Amino acid sequence: MDLEATELETLRQVFLDDAPPDPSPALDEEALSRAVRGDVELVGDLLALFRPEAAAALDRIEQALSDGDPSGAAAAAHAIKGTLASLHARTAAGTAGELEEMGTVSDLDRWVALHARLRVQIRQVLGELEELVGRMESRTEGPT
Amino acid sequence: MKVVIADDDKVVIRLLSAGLRRSGFEVIPAYDAMQAIMATMRHLPDILLLDINMPGGTGIEVIRRVKASSKTTLTPILAMTATATALERDMALELGAMDCLEKPLDIDELVLRLNAIAA
DSSP states (O other), X not given: OOOOHHHHHHHHIIIIITOOOOSSOSSOHHHHHHHHTTOHHHXXXXXXXXXXXXXXXXXXXXXXXXXXXXXXXXXXXXXXXXXXXXXXXXXXHXXXXXXXXXXXXXXXXXXXXXXXXXXXXXXXXXXXXXXXXXXXXXXXXXXO | OEEEEEOSOHHHHHHHHHHXXXXXXXXXXXXXXXHHHHHHHHHOOSEXXXXXXXXXXXXXXXXXXXXXXXXXXXXXXXEEESSOOHHHHHHHXXXXXXXXXXXXXXXXXXXXXXXXXXX
């Protein structure tokens, strides 16, 4: 099923532009901090690795959605789900898991809604990772 | 102890590598199936930590190749996965993986596990 670009764009705007950020934390910061043992350089590296991977995965999902390619979307969702789980971003990992399990593009509204939700959640994860790096750096530098 | 970590997810490799290096392991990263096979043949690690859900089901193929080579047939393999099916897990174990670990891996538990295998 090929979607008209305008139809897809309209749906995306409906779901994406109005999607409010989730008020609860996107990252389990305690679990992530435990995993990185306070290594600020490591968290910075994770952020640098995650940013392009997340953008690419969202683009692949969107492309697959417009091409009517559920297996392509599922593969992209699967890949980013693993990354999110490793970063202890459970809510976003759950959304990616829902996308992965859809397996069909018949329910277009749901596909688009999940994709939009994942985009918002990933934006939150990135923001919280940036904040975490900032806080860790300021702790490392100490008071001036 | 030398460990090859094979995963197409760079975030996972960076996280696990950092944790294992902190605990004194030598880590050789491999980002796809071909690199995993090459690194295992070349470095003869004490353990291969392998994502079996790499694109195209290639993790399973890595186990098959590593176990088929006389050089590496005894190399212990720990499979890991976020979402392998029961069939994939069974296949990994049947082909010779020691266990199939659930992602995300807890680094402390992983270190204990690797030390136990090496002991």
